[in-house]
Amino acid sequence: MSVDKIAxxxxxxxxxxxxxxEIEVSVDAVHRALTRFANSRIHQNVTEDTMGVKLxxxxxxxxxxxxxxxxxxxxxxxxxxxTAAAVRSAPRDPGWPGLAPPTPLALAGEVDAATRDASPDxxxxxVRDFVDAAGGLETAGYCQTGYxxxxxxxxxxxxxxxxxxxxxxxxxxxxxxxxxxxxRSGIALSELDGAxxxxxxxxxxxxxxxxxxxxxxxxxxxxxxxxxSDLLTNxxxxxxxxxxxxxxxxxxxxGTQQFDEAITLYDDPREPYDAEGTPRTRLALVDxxxxxxxxxxxxxxxxxxxxxxxxxxxxxxxxxxxxxxxGFAPGSATVAEMVSRVAxxxxxxxxxxxxxxxxxxxxxxxxxxxxVWLIEDGEVTRPVxxxxxxxxxxxxLAPGAVLAVGxxxxxxxxxxxxxxxxxxxxxxASWNLTGGASG
Amino acid sequence: MSFFDVAEAAVAAALDAGARYADARVMHRxxxxxxxxxxxxxxxxxxxxxxxxxxxxxxxxxxxxxxxxLSDSAARxxxxxxxxxxxxxxxxxxxxxxxxxxxxNQATWASECRVDPxxxxxxxxxxxxxxxTKTMVEHGAxxxxxxxxxxxxxxxxxxSEGHRIDQHVRECGAGIQATSIGEGETQVRSYPAxxxxxxxxxxxxxxxxxxxxxxxxxxxxxxxLLTAPLCPAGETTLILGPEQLFLQIHExxxxxxxxxxxxxxxxxxxxxxxxxxxxxxxxxxGSELMNVTIDPTLPGALGSFGFDDEGTPAQKRYAxxxxxxxxxxxxxxxxxxxxxxxxxxxxxDGWARLPMVRMTNVGLEPGPHTLEQIIAETEDGVFMxxxxxxxxxxxxxxxxxxxxxxxEVKNGRRxxxxxxxxxxxxxxxxxxxxxxxxxxxxxWGTPNCGKGQPAQSGHTxxxxxxxxxxxxxxGVRA
Numbered sequence: 001m002s003v004d005k006i007a008x009x010x011x012x013x014x015x016x017x018x019x020x021x022e023i024e025v026s027v028d029a030v031h032r033a034l035t036r037f038a039n040s041r042i043h044q045n046v047t048e049d050t051m052g053v054k055l056x057x058x059x060x061x062x063x064x065x066x067x068x069x070x071x072x073x074x075x076x077x078x079x080x081x082x083t084a085a086a087v088r089s090a091p092r093d094p095g096w097p098g099l100a101p102p103t104p105l106a107l108a109g110e111v112d113a114a115t116r117d118a119s120p121d122x123x124x125x126x127v128r129d130f131v132d133a134a135g136g137l138e139t140a141g142y143c144q145t146g147y148x149x150x151x152x153x154x155x156x157x158x159x160x161x162x163x164x165x166x167x168x169x170x171x172x173x174x175x176x177x178x179x180x181x182x183x184r185s186g187i188a189l190s191e192l193d194g195a196x197x198x199x200x201x202x203x204x205x206x207x208x209x210x211x212x213x214x215x216x217x218x219x220x221x222x223x224x225x226x227x228x229s230d231l232l233t234n235x236x237x238x239x240x241x242x243x244x245x246x247x248x249x250x251x252x253x254x255g256t257q258q259f260d261e262a263i264t265l266y267d268d269p270r271e272p273y274d275a276e277g278t279p280r281t282r283l284a285l286v287d288x289x290x291x292x293x294x295x296x297x298x299x300x301x302x303x304x305x306x307x308x309x310x311x312x313x314x315x316x317x318x319x320x321x322x323x324x325x326x327g328f329a330p331g332s333a334t335v336a337e338m339v340s341r342v343a344x345x346x347x348x349x350x351x352x353x354x355x356x357x358x359x360x361x362x363x364x365x366x367x368x369x370x371x372v373w374l375i376e377d378g379e380v381t382r383p384v385x386x387x388x389x390x391x392x393x394x395x396x397l398a399p400g401a402v403l404a405v406g407x408x409x410x411x412x413x414x415x416x417x418x419x420x421x422x423x424x425x426x427x428x429a430s431w432n433l434t435g436g437a438s439g
Numbered sequence: 440m441s442f443f444d445v446a447e448a449a450v451a452a453a454l455d456a457g458a459r460y461a462d463a464r465v466m467h468r469x470x471x472x473x474x475x476x477x478x479x480x481x482x483x484x485x486x487x488x489x490x491x492x493x494x495x496x497x498x499x500x501x502x503x504x505x506x507x508x509l510s511d512s513a514a515r516x517x518x519x520x521x522x523x524x525x526x527x528x529x530x531x532x533x534x535x536x537x538x539x540x541x542x543x544n545q546a547t548w549a550s551e552c553r554v555d556p557x558x559x560x561x562x563x564x565x566x567x568x569x570x571x572t573k574t575m576v577e578h579g580a581x582x583x584x585x586x587x588x589x590x591x592x593x594x595x596x597x598x599s600e601g602h603r604i605d606q607h608v609r610e611c612g613a614g615i616q617a618t619s620i621g622e623g624e625t626q627v628r629s630y631p632a633x634x635x636x637x638x639x640x641x642x643x644x645x646x647x648x649x650x651x652x653x654x655x656x657x658x659x660x661x662x663x664l665l666t667a668p669l670c671p672a673g674e675t676t677l678i679l680g681p682e683q684l685f686l687q688i689h690e691x692x693x694x695x696x697x698x699x700x701x702x703x704x705x706x707x708x709x710x711x712x713x714x715x716x717x718x719x720x721x722x723x724x725g726s727e728l729m730n731v732t733i734d735p736t737l738p739g740a741l742g743s744f745g746f747d748d749e750g751t752p753a754q755k756r757y758a759x760x761x762x763x764x765x766x767x768x769x770x771x772x773x774x775x776x777x778x779x780x781x782x783x784x785x786x787x788d789g790w791a792r793l794p795m796v797r798m799t800n801v802g803l804e805p806g807p808h809t810l811e812q813i814i815a816e817t818e819d820g821v822f823m824x825x826x827x828x829x830x831x832x833x834x835x836x837x838x839x840x841x842x843x844x845x846x847e848v849k850n851g852r853r854x855x856x857x858x859x860x861x862x863x864x865x866x867x868x869x870x871x872x873x874x875x876x877x878x879x880x881x882x883w884g885t886p887n888c889g890k891g892q893p894a895q896s897g898h899t900x901x902x903x904x905x906x907x908x909x910x911x912x913x914g915v916r917a
Contacts, residue, residue, distance in 0.1 A: 032893060034892055034893055035527075035528070036892055037531060038702075038703050038704045038705070038706055038707070039533060039702070039704070040533075041531055041532055041533030041534075042500065042527075042528040042529075042530070042531045042532070042533075043501070043533065043704055044501065044503070044704075044793055044795075044892075045501060045502050045503065045525065045527060045528040046502075046503040046504070046505070046524070046792075046793050046893070047503070047504050047505070047520065047524055048504070048505040048506070048791040048893075049505070049506045049507075050490070050507055050791055051507060063483065064483050064484075064485060065482070065483065065484045065485070066484070066485045066486065066487075067484070067485075067486040067487065067488070068486070068487045068488070069487070069488045069489055069490055069507035070487065070489055070507070071507070078487075079487070082485065082487075083485075086483075086485055086561060089560060089561045089562050090480070090483055090561050090562075090565070091473075091475075091479075091480040091483070091561065091562060091566070091568075091569060092479070092480070093479070093480055093481075093483075094479055095479060095481065119527070120502075120523065120524045120527030120528070123527075124527050124528065124530040124531055125530070127530075127531050128530060128531050131531055138703070138706075140703065140704075140706040140707035141707040141708075142707070142708070142892050144892075144893075170707060170708075171707060172706060172707045174706065179706070179833075247581070247582050247620075248581070248620045249582070249620070249625055299481075316474070316482050316484075317474075317481055317482045318474035318476070318481050318584070318586070352710075352832070352833060353830045353832070353833075354830065355828040355829055355830045355841075356828060357827070357828050357841050357859075357861070357917065358624050358625055358859075359625060360620070360621075360623065360624050360625045361624060361917070363917045365828065365830050365839050365841075365861075365915075366830050367830070367832050367833075367837065369832075369833055386832065386837075388830075388832075388837060388839060390839075390915055390916060390917045391917055392917050395917075415894060417893075432917060434863075434915050435837075435915070437832050437836070437837040438836075438837065438865070
C-alpha cells in the first residue's frame with residue numbers, strides 16, 4: 001500500500017475513533033542501503049526497507065504520539081486503538097500549539113531515479129574506485145544511497161506527499177597510522193566520484209609522514225570543508241534552536257551582528273515538510289554576519305511569536321527545532337589563497353568528537369583529525385600531530401575573526417538521513433588549541 | 440506461523456540462494472518515553488516496531504537485509520536479498536571469514552521484572568515527572584527537566600547451525616536535571632546520572648531512585664554553581680564520583696577493547712583502538728587495583744542478556760586483571776579473524792540494524808576503600824561528580840571530560856564547591872595512576888551509546904565506584 005493510502009486510512013480511523021480530537025498522521029517509507037568498507041574490503045553491506053507510521057492525537061488538553069512499523073490492516077487498527085486508549089490517560093499538555101493549517105509545499109523533493117534504484121553492485125563500484133585510488137593504502141568508509149517517500153495528513157485538512165533521494169560517501173586512507181579523509185553528499189549517486197574522493201583522502205594521508213608536536217596556544221587556522229561541517233553541526237543543534245533561545249540556553253540574538261560580515265548561513269532543506277506538516281523553504285539564519293532567524297517548530301512559534309519555519313521533528317519537541325541542511329554561503333578564496341596569506345598557522349582537515357561544554361557560550365572541546373599541517377610564511381611546511389582544542393565557536397566567527405570564506409560550499413554528509421552540511425573552507429584569525437593529543 | 444517459523448523461512452531461503460551461513464532475528468519492541476519540563480509534560484511517545492533482519496555469509500562476504508513484513512513470503516525474499524547483497528560485497532572482498540564455534544542453543548530467556556513499566560498508568564508516570572520538575576523550579580532552577588524511557592523487547596533468533604532462541608528483555612530508566620542560567624553561562628545538576636539511570640529491570644528501578652527527594656538539592660546546587668569559584672587549573676589529585684567514572688570506563692576502556700575497532704573495522708567512523716592484539720595478556724593497562732570485567736550475566740544491569748544476537752550465551756570474562764589487559768569484546772567473525780576462541784558481545788539496536796560488537800556490562804570490580812576513606816586520605820585535590828561533557832580521540836587515548844560539579848579537598852576534608860571542572864589525560868597513564876578504589880560499586884546504565892552506520896544506539900552497563908587518581912591535569916578552559 002502507498003504512503004498516501006496508509007495516511008488516509010489511519011487518519012480516517014483515528015477521526016472516527018477519537019471524535020473531536022486533533023489528529024496528525026505521517027507515513028515514511030525508507031529504502032536505505034549502506035555499503036561499509038574497512039581494511040580495503042567490504043565488511044558490512046546492509047539494506048533496509050522500512051515503513052513507519054506516526055500518529056499524534058490531541059484530545060481534551062492531552063497529547064500522545066504513537067508509532068508502528070506494522071502497516072497491515074490489523075497493525076493500523078491496533079495503532080489507532082492504543083492511541084485512543086492512551087490519550088485519555090495521558091498527562092495534560094497546556095503547550096499544545098494546534099495543527100498546521102492547510103498549506104501547499106514550497107519545495108519539491110528531488111528524486112534521482114538511478115539513486116532510487118541503485119543496486120549493491122552500484123555502491124560496490126564506488127567503493128572499488130575509492131580503494132583503487134588509494135594505491136595500496138588501507139581504506140575505510142561507506143557509500144550510502146537512500147530513497148524516502150512520505151505522506152502527511154491532519155484533521156485540519158493539511159495533506160502533503162513528497163519524495164527525495166540521498167547519496168553519501170565518506171572514506172579515509174591510512175598511511176602508517178596517518179589518516180586522510182574525503183566526504184561528499186548529494187541527491188544522486190552520480191555526484192559521488194569514488195576515485196576522486198579516494199585520491200583526496202590518499203593525498204592527505206601521504207602528506208603526514210614524520211609529524212611534529214606543537215605547543216598549545218591560539219593559532220591562525222585554515223579549516224577545510226570536512227572540519228567546517230562540524231561547526232555547522234553544532235550551530236545547527238545548539239545555536240539556531242528557538243527552544244534553546246527562548247530558554248536562554250544559546251548564544252543567538254536575532255537582529256544582532258554576531259558574526260563577521262563574511263558569514264551568511266542558510267538552511268536548504270531536502271525534505272519538503274517537517275514532522276508537524278509545515279512546508280519547508282530555504283531559510284536565511286545569518287545574513288552578512290547578522291543573526292536573522294532561528295529554526296522554529298509550532299511550539300516555539302506559539303511560545304515566542306512568529307511562525308514555524310518547518311523544523312520540527314529531528315530530535316523531538318524536548319530538544320527543539322534544528323536545521324538539518326545548514327550551509328555557509330561561499331566566498332571568494334581558494335584554500336591555496338588562504339594558506340598563502342598565513343604567516344604562521346595551521347591547516348586543519350577535520351575535527352573529531354566535539355562536545356559542548358556550555359551551550360550558552362557554545363564552548364566546545366574536541367580534537368583535530370585526518371590531517372593537520374603547519375603553515376609558515378604562506379606555505380604548508382610540516383605535518384603536525386593531532387591536538388585538542390577548547391573553543392567558543394561563535395567567537396571563532398565573530399566580527400573581524402573571519403579572514404576568508406572558500407569559493408565552493410562542498411556538500412558534506414551528516415548523521416541525519418537526508419541531512420547534509422554545505423561547507424566551504426574557512427580562514428579564521430584564531431583557534432584555541434589546548435594540548436597535544438599525545439599528552 | 441510462529442515467529443520462529445518466519446525466521447527459519449528466511450534462513451532457508453538464504454541458504455537456497457547460495458549462503459554458506461545465515462541467521463535471522465524477528466524482533467518485536469514496544470517503547471515508551473515521556474519528557475517533562477518546568478511542571479508540564481512536553482513529549483509522550485508510545486512506539487511499536489516489528490520486523491526481521493537476515494544476515495547471510497557467501498564466501499568471505501556478508502550481506503544483511505531487513506524488512507518490517509513478517510509474512511512467509513517476505514521472510515523468504517529477505518533471505519534471498521541478504522544473500523544477493525553478500526554476493527555484491529564480494530566485489531571488494533577480503534580474507535576468508537570464519538565463525539568461532541559456539542554451543543548451538545534452543546533456549547528461552549527472560550529478564551527479571553517485578554513491576555511491568557508499561558502497565559504503570561501514564562497519569563502516575565506523568566505526575567512523577569511533572570512534580571519533580573515543578574519542585575526544581577520552586578527551588579530556583581530556571582529549567583527543570585525529567586524523563587523516563589521503557590523498552591520491552593521480544594526476539595526470536597534462528598541460525599543455519601540450529602540455534603532457536605527466544606528472549607524477552609525489559610529495560611527502563613529515568614532521571615531529572617536542573618539548569619540555572621547565569622549572565623554568560625549555564626549550570627546543570629543531574630540525578631542520578633546526567634542522562635538518567637537505566638537497567639534491565641522493571642519500574643521498581645524508577646521507584647528506587649526516589650526522584651522527588653533529590654529535586655530540591657539539584658535546583659539549589661545548580662544555582663549555587665553560578666557563583667562558585669572556577670575549578671583551578673593545574674595538575675592535582677583527582678577523585679571521581681562513580682557516575683563520572685562509569686563514563687570514563689565506557690569511553691577509555693569499553694570502546695578501546697572492542698575487537699572490531701582493534702581490527703580497523705570502525706576506523707573511518709568510530710575510530711580504532713590504541714590496543715595491539717600482540718600485547719593481549721601482557722600489556723599494563725592500569726594499576727593493580729584495576730580489574731575490569733565483561734559480564735552480561737549481572738542481574739538488572741543494562742548490558743545484561745541471556746544470549747547475544749549471534750546466539751552466544753552470556754558469560755563473564757575479564758578485560759583487565761590486576762591491571763593487565765586480558766580480554767576483548769568480540770563477535771564470532773572478529774574473534775575468528777583475531778585467532779581468539781570466544782564471541783558473545785554482538786548486538787543490534789533493532790531488527791533493521793546489523794548486529795555488531797557492542798559493550799555489554801563493562802565495569803570495575805570493587806576495591807578495598809570507601810569514598811569517605813579516599814577523601815580522608817587526600818591532602819590536596821579535587822573531587823568531581825556527574826558528567827557534563829566527554830571527548831576522546833580516535834584511538835581512545837586522549838580524553839577530556841567535564842563534570843557538573845566539583846569540590847576542593849583539603850587536609851582530608853571536602854571543601855568549597857567549584858564550577859566548570861574539567862580533567863584531561865591519556866588512558867593508560869590515567870588508569871595506572873589510580874591508587875585508591877572504593878568497594879561501593881553501583882551498576883550504571885547508558886542507553887545511548889552511538890556506533891555503526893547506519894547509526895545504532897547501544898544499551899550498556901558499567902559497574903563503577905569512586906576512585907582516586909594522581910597527577911591529573913584539571914581546569915582546561917576555552
